[in-house]
Amino acid sequence: MAQALLTVDRLYKSFGGVTATDNVDLEVIPGEIHAIIGPNGAGKTTLVTLLSGELRPDAGSVRFDGRAITALPAHARARLGIARSFQITSLMLDMTALDNVALAVQARSGHSFRFWADARRDRDLAEAAMAGLEAVGLADRAGQTARALSHGEHRLLEIAMALSTKPRLLLLDEPMAGMGVEEAQRMIGFLAGLKGEKSMLLVEHDMDAVFALADRITVLVNGRVIASGPPEAIRRDDAVRRAYLGDEAVADGGGAG
Amino acid sequence: MQRDMLSPLDWKPKTWAMVVGLALLALLPGYVAFTEDTFYLDLASRLMILGIAAVSLNLILGHGGMISFGHAAYLGIGAYSVGIPAYYEIHDGFIQIPIAVACSALFALITGAICLRTKGVYFIMITMAFTQMVFFAFVSIEEYGGDDGLVIELRSEFAGLFDIEGATGLYYFIFASLLATLYLVHRITRSRFGMVIEGARGNERRMHAIGYDTYRYRLVCYVIAGAICGFAGALLGNFTNFISPEMMDWTASGELIFMVVLGGTGTLFGPILGAAAFVLLEEWLSAITIYWHFLFGALLILVVLFWRGGLNGLIDWIGRAAWRKRS
Numbered sequence: 124m125a126q127a128l129l130t131v132d133r134l135y136k137s138f139g140g141v142t143a144t145d146n147v148d149l150e151v152i153p154g155e156i157h158a159i160i161g162p163n164g165a166g167k168t169t170l171v172t173l174l175s176g177e178l179r180p181d182a183g184s185v186r187f188d189g190r191a192i193t194a195l196p197a198h199a200r201a202r203l204g205i206a207r208s209f210q211i212t213s214l215m216l217d218m219t220a221l222d223n224v225a226l227a228v229q230a231r232s233g234h235s236f237r238f239w240a241d242a243r244r245d246r247d248l249a250e251a252a253m254a255g256l257e258a259v260g261l262a263d264r265a266g267q268t269a270r271a272l273s274h275g276e277h278r279l280l281e282i283a284m285a286l287s288t289k290p291r292l293l294l295l296d297e298p299m300a301g302m303g304v305e306e307a308q309r310m311i312g313f314l315a316g317l318k319g320e321k322s323m324l325l326v327e328h329d330m331d332a333v334f335a336l337a338d339r340i341t342v343l344v345n346g347r348v349i350a351s352g353p354p355e356a357i358r359r360d361d362a363v364r365r366a367y368l369g370d371e372a373v374a375d376g377g378g379a380g
Numbered sequence: 381m382q383r384d385m386l387s388p389l390d391w392k393p394k395t396w397a398m399v400v401g402l403a404l405l406a407l408l409p410g411y412v413a414f415t416e417d418t419f420y421l422d423l424a425s426r427l428m429i430l431g432i433a434a435v436s437l438n439l440i441l442g443h444g445g446m447i448s449f450g451h452a453a454y455l456g457i458g459a460y461s462v463g464i465p466a467y468y469e470i471h472d473g474f475i476q477i478p479i480a481v482a483c484s485a486l487f488a489l490i491t492g493a494i495c496l497r498t499k500g501v502y503f504i505m506i507t508m509a510f511t512q513m514v515f516f517a518f519v520s521i522e523e524y525g526g527d528d529g530l531v532i533e534l535r536s537e538f539a540g541l542f543d544i545e546g547a548t549g550l551y552y553f554i555f556a557s558l559l560a561t562l563y564l565v566h567r568i569t570r571s572r573f574g575m576v577i578e579g580a581r582g583n584e585r586r587m588h589a590i591g592y593d594t595y596r597y598r599l600v601c602y603v604i605a606g607a608i609c610g611f612a613g614a615l616l617g618n619f620t621n622f623i624s625p626e627m628m629d630w631t632a633s634g635e636l637i638f639m640v641v642l643g644g645t646g647t648l649f650g651p652i653l654g655a656a657a658f659v660l661l662e663e664w665l666s667a668i669t670i671y672w673h674f675l676f677g678a679l680l681i682l683v684v685l686f687w688r689g690g691l692n693g694l695i696d697w698i699g700r701a702a703w704r705k706r707s
Contacts, residue, residue, distance in 0.1 A: 175589060201591035213589070215582030226579045229572055230591040236600065237572040245572070288590050 126189070128153045128292055128322050129174070129205075134183035136173055136346075143169040144180065145346035151292060151322050156314070158325045158333045161343035162366075167326045168210055170343065171296045174324065175207045176200040187292070201230070206290035208281040210297045210326075214269045220280055221265040225252035227287035255287040256280075259313065275306035282313070286321075293323045299332055311335055334358070342366070393699025394692075398649050405555060409548045418547055425551050427659040428558045429615045434639040434651035435561055436608035441637065442645035443569055444601050445581030446496070449504045450511030451636045454484045454606050456518065456628030458613020463623035464524060466532045473536030473544075477614050484610020485603050487514070492602035496595060508630055518625040529624025536618055544618060554615055558652075561608060566648055568604065577601050638676065642683055644692030653691040 131149035135142075143166040151157045159167050172178045174185060176197035184193045192200055215223050222243075228251040229235055229242065242248060256262045259279040264272055269280060278298055285293055298314070299307045311332050314323070318336065327333050333340060334354050341351040342363050350360045357363055391399075405424060412421045433455055440446040461480035470476070491510040498506055519527045535545050544550040568574050580587050580594040587594050617623050626632070635658065643654025661679075665672035683690055689697075 177585070177588070196593075197588040198591050198593045201589055207589050209586070209589075213583055213586045215579050215586065217582055218578065222575065222579075226575055226587070226592075227590045229575065235572040235576045235592070235597065238568050238574075239571055241567075241570045242572045242575045243570065248572075284586075284590060 127151060128188055129324070130186040131174070132184045132186070134170070134173060134180050134185065136169060136178065136180050142346050144173060146183070147343070147346070147348055149341060149348070151324055153322050154319050155338040156318055156323045156325055156336050158327060158337035158340045159343060160327065160333055160340060165343040166346035167343055168296055171207060171294050171324070171326055175205060175294055201288060204289070204291035205294065206285035206288045206292070207294035208285050208296055208298055210300055212274070212277040212281060214277060214280060216270040217268060219266055219268055220256060220261055220272060221249070221252050223269055223280060224255040224283050224287050225249065227284040228252050228255065231288050252287065255283045258286065259283045275302050278302060278310065291322060293321050295323055295325045297326055297328060299327060299329045307332065393702060394695050397695055397699070402559070409551055421547055421551055423659060423663060425554050425619055427656050428554045429612050429619055430636070430639065430659060431652040431655035432558055432561045432612040432615070433609050434636055434643065434655045435565055436605045436612065437636045438640045438645060438651040439565055439568070439608070440602055440605045441640055442647070442650070443574065443581065444577045444598060446598060446602065447504050448507040449630070449637065450507035450633050451609055452628040452632035453487065453511035453514045454609035455613040455616055455632065456514060456625065457484050457487055458610035459617030459623040459627055460518065460524070461610070462536060462614050462617035463530050463532050466534060467524065467530060471534045471537045473538045476536050477611065480610045480614035481607045484613070485607040488603040488606025489599070492599050492606070496598050496602065508633065511628055511633060512630060515625050515628050525624065527625055529622055529626070532617055532621045532623065535621070536614070550618060554619070557611070557615060562648060569648070573597065573600070638680060642680060642690055644690030647692040650690050650692035657691060
């Protein structure tokens, strides 16, 4: 097995006695899509937040590319190449779609203590930002404020921003949340296109998406890993089917979420 | 994307309004020389100094979303940086003004490093608290007049390069400072740095997630705004020939916020419009009634409730309406 890009070791987090992340072990191998599934309240978003650095764990460690990053804040982890999307859209709503992506491009092109030259006339920034929008099919929305975009477009813009930081690991927190069937299919196609190129940790409710995309699946219940393995093994796992996919899934062989 | 001002014919109505406004300010001393009435010269000088201060506050409040309720501290620090050296017979502006800017920047750095760890109402209160500390510090220093203040006998001298002892010389010095400030802030807000500041106002969490240590950028922004306002304070000391702790009373900080909000937050010319409205209304309303602050309050409520764009937005709106009628 290749050297893991991300290694999570006995990560633990509780909020006032409620354990959200209970000794989670996890690995993301370069180029793979590792999906995290689990019922509501399983601690999926908490886990993403611990990995992105917005929350500090109570115990355990996170290593990225062989380096201990447990103590690093979110912005430092982002600089190392960990990008995330948010379950609830998180954008600069008053800025244009292009400016949103341009800021992501700017973030990875050195420091921004540059006070004089007009950033919007910086050809390198503008071209890379436009390419970022094109990649997700939002090029024609470049000049609109993010606020004016639809929900599905917001999700795509989130992905464009995350990708524009040229990350080595993408943490995707329910990228399909609230999307229509068609939009979700588009997103699945897009993420499938990135497969092998980008390592991803994908938190998702949509089981079609998870089984279509994931190389490996980890199942969280009450903050604990109850199973981890390739999709077929997870599909067959009785504990998973009982705890998560439900009796109906057990009856018809699982699949639909 | 391209926002070139190709030729005056292509200018937006607002650009026209601003150019005409600045041209009128440039020509005002000619009118005053003709009528020998210095009233408007003083009024415009004060307007422009407060305008510079408001522009600097807008950089953090409007562009950066940092609602400082203590910005008048820098007016005071800047003014005392002229007044205290003058008290010791040091009238060299090339010493006084760097002191004003450096002390303001240092004060902003130290207090900002603490204030910016807080958010929302805590930020507002702590910026105010620091300014009150400076206020009471100067009240207690008897040597420099305590709360009676200190008269500045001579204005700053600039090695004979230019002379601001007379009202007209000072006026043009202030006017040039205003133009320079507008240009500087215009560049900063459009730069990469400015984009980060704007982004951090819009969504700090997202900015962290794409790799910005927003705290550092905000702190630098806070220091720049403080330094500019300190410079305005040095102008204010020269203009009034008098300094007192009252300059940094918390109501003075509130008035600066009033100017920024009334004029239009996050816009280039808004704070100048706000300062103009403030100075003119204060002048006219205080002649009519001693309760003029009441009318200010009412005006502010109307702007906040119904016209968030402030005066700047109003001019935009008039411009668009006129444009529609024409075509």
